[in-house]
Amino acid sequence: MLRLAIVSLMILAAVFTAGCFGGQETDDIAYVLVMGLDKSKQEGKLDVTYQMAIPRALTGEGASGEPALSITLTAESTSEARDLFNSVVARTLNLSHTKVLIIGESLARQGLGEVLGVFMRFREFRGGMKIIIVNDDTAQNFISKNKPKMELVVSRYYETILLSADQSSYFPSVNLHDFYSRMKSGSAAPIAVLAGISGKDSEQASSIPKKPSDSVDDYLAGQIPRGEEETDKEKPNLAEFLGTAVFREDKLVGKLTNQETRMMAILRNNLQNPFFTIDDPLVAGKHIVLNLRLGRNTKLDADIHNDQAKLKGEIFLEGEISSIGSGVSYEREDYRKLLEEHISQTIKQDILTMLHKTQGMRADVVGFGYPARKNFRTYNEFMQIDWADLYSKADIDVTVKTRIRRTGLMWKTSPINGSDN
């Protein structure tokens, strides 16, 4: 009997010390789906925005009103803000379903080092949450203006749009863990996706000088030209994800446009199957559209001799023709060779332009720092040098090879009958 009592007590003790605690009913919890951080008007403080789901609005019957609720508070830190939120929201906040961390440009320029610590440490946050920088705007504004029309829940919108990043490669999809490890390792510059609200500053769109070699325009988030009637009303969703925010250490130092982001994606092996619009090599003013993808993984290499880095990239693209505006028979063997050479040259030029721009920012967005580590015996030795500095002065040599594998569903371009020439 005594033995039984002791055994059952031990089992009970084991069960209750090993079990989970803090169980909560679903109706006691407020799920925070989106978190926004901004520099406050008050010195040294943060504007913290929580966007929470309203589960009642998601049930079929009597579903009315907004499915989400955003509240902004000003506090010393995000943790302090969470406690203040407890006084504003009746329910306990649950951060385990927070999908994205949105940061306003002014805070990003000031530096994120201090702010991000808690996101990595606190158990409820996930390393997989995405980090978004708002182009020339506040996170609070972005969250309040971003009203997805197709998705019921805002978290689904963020998940879906960031999952489709590789479709066009016009914006990267960066999670918090990647951002943080790039920030701390020193081998690459942290990057984040750039988002913005359309039509906020329409004249900025033309402010980016169009290079003569470009066949398509470059944009940053919020600058995609839209139909007139759309910008007037608040009806369609005005949020846009386009371009890359480039950081040096923890500070925002520059932005890459959509085309530059795509070049970065080629080097980072993130290109899925986007369309490239390229000038016709034979007929001026006409374009050729190609569907290109990486035939092989891009090889990056970095050699360091006498404090001079030599960066190499080997790119192999293959794809198919989508349209030939001029009607030249690029399907033919000799013309195809010509076209391939032209594509390689154009893309090489674009990549080099992008890299030179980032060299100017002293930010290794592609991550040449990772292959560069092989020049050092220990990680500490690598950490001794200033990789950002080496990168900014490095010689860059990129080789691009292109192969056109298919010509789409047409194998020949016939001239239009009865045309003048």
Add this chain to the structure above:
Amino acid sequence: MVGNNVLSDLVYFLKNMLLYQPPRLPRPFVLNETVDDKGQDYLPDAKQGLETAAQELDSQLKYASELRALMEKAQVAINNQDLSRVREVAKKLKILEEQEREVEPILLSYDHDLKPIERSVSARIDENARIIKELYNLPTNKDIVMRDFIIPGPMPVKAMLIFVDGLIDKQVINQSVLKPLMKWDDLAKEISGQELLTYIVDECLPSNQAKKATMFKEVAEGLNSGDSVLFIEGVPGAAVIETKGFEHRGPERPQIEQSVRGAQAAFAEALRVNTGLIRSMMQTNDLVTEIIPVGDRIPVKCAFMYLKSVANPKLVAEVKRRIDNISTDYINDLGVLEQFIEDHPTIPFPQMLSTERVDRVTSHLAEGRVAILLDGTPFVHLVPVSFFTFFHSAEDFSIKRPMGDFMRVVRLIGTILAVILPAAYLAIIYFHQEALPTELALAIAGARERVPFPAAFEVVLMELAFELIREAGLRIPGLLGSTIGIVGALILGQAAVQANLVSPITVIIIAITGLASFTIPDYRLSSAFRVLRFGFLLLGATLGLVGVAIALLLVSVLLSSMKSFGMPYMVPIGPKTKPGFDTVLRGPVFRQEMRPDALNTRNQRRQPHISRKWITEPPAGREEE
């Protein structure tokens, strides 16, 4: 009394109205405590001795008077010089000589001290009748029929046929017992005593089973099982003649273990029908049926069957030892017998495979198991059995392997769902919201928004409702409609949701759980899991997934610690034995080369390595190539 004036009438009327008077009821019947019968045994019963003494004297007196009557007859016969009469007298004398042995005073007093059931059959027919009356409480008991008749012939003999009404076939008694005996005129041979009995049994009765009995114990056994007993004057023995003919159900289609393929015969209540069904599907001399009666006061026939050349003899001996060593009044069901002989009566998991299907029994007998049958139970239990056998169904081997495997996997998933789904649901929504996709978490939260109860209460409420419906559906008389269960469940579920008592998601969880629990092929295993589910629920709701893990661990420990008739319950996984291609999934039939390793059968190999010998031979018509 005062005279009947108006005043007194009024007073009487008021008194009647106002005063409470208990209604006049008949004296109630009260079932009093029985007097301890132990004490009664020690009370000296003065009359008892006298009674036996009187019986002794009575039988001696009867004998004496019969002797005297015979002597007088003999005198007359000798005086008249009638030879035939003398012969008759001589024969009567022989009968009397036979009876004389019994009236020895010592033997008589010994005999009368015995209980009636322990006495031997007397040569005197009236003495036998007296004992039978005592044994069967005649004439209170109306079931016993005693038929006196005379076997004709040159020297007619008194005879008596006894049987139990309702257990016998009247046709058989009339045609093949009474008719040959009463129309018998061929008693030329002058035989008597045991010889006469042997002669009647051997040459006279056209019954399929007839044997001689000398003790009343055998007589009573025969009568109880539907045999008729023949007593003959002057013969110290009786003939027990097989005349069974009681009403019983024949084999029907399986009700509980239905299958699309395979044999469609199920056991019935009568033991002999069941053994016959098994034997008719396994026509081999290797099949042994042993019968042991169980129950001290009311013995019931218990049979166990095995293949002599396959089953482990130690297993057979153990089954026999356990059944033999039960001391109880009466066992009316195999489920009761099971609890008397199983290894762990306190653990809810079944330790024998209970089946109503004949084909299932024969396939397990062929693997080397022992089948246990009990008279009156339309089920057969098989031992020893492993946990995984309960997930097999009869038709797994009747259909092709991919389908059989698929069905088994579905059943296994169903089992896992039935046990842990409500517990896992509670654990996740209480403790591990991050484990769900955001939209699912929000959907659950949204559905629960209007429900005023905690989720655990909701789940327990629905579980109880489901159990109520299930139990009600089982107990409801068939006439009232069996569909009430399912309809009730739907209505209850929908109405509860509309009344905001439970959330739709809880209804779905409980519905899936209930549905899944029906995929467990074994009813008793399913009931065991049903009970365990509440434990899982408690641990899941209080300790989260860790609690569910703890519960799973405890169940695994329990399962691994069990044995079924000497075979570990979790075989062939814990302990590991040679795989038999028939545990969770099944292998091709032609690769089932060995019997289950853990059964340690006499003969391990079922078929040679190449059982399909035709694949090594040239096809028909191609021999010459």
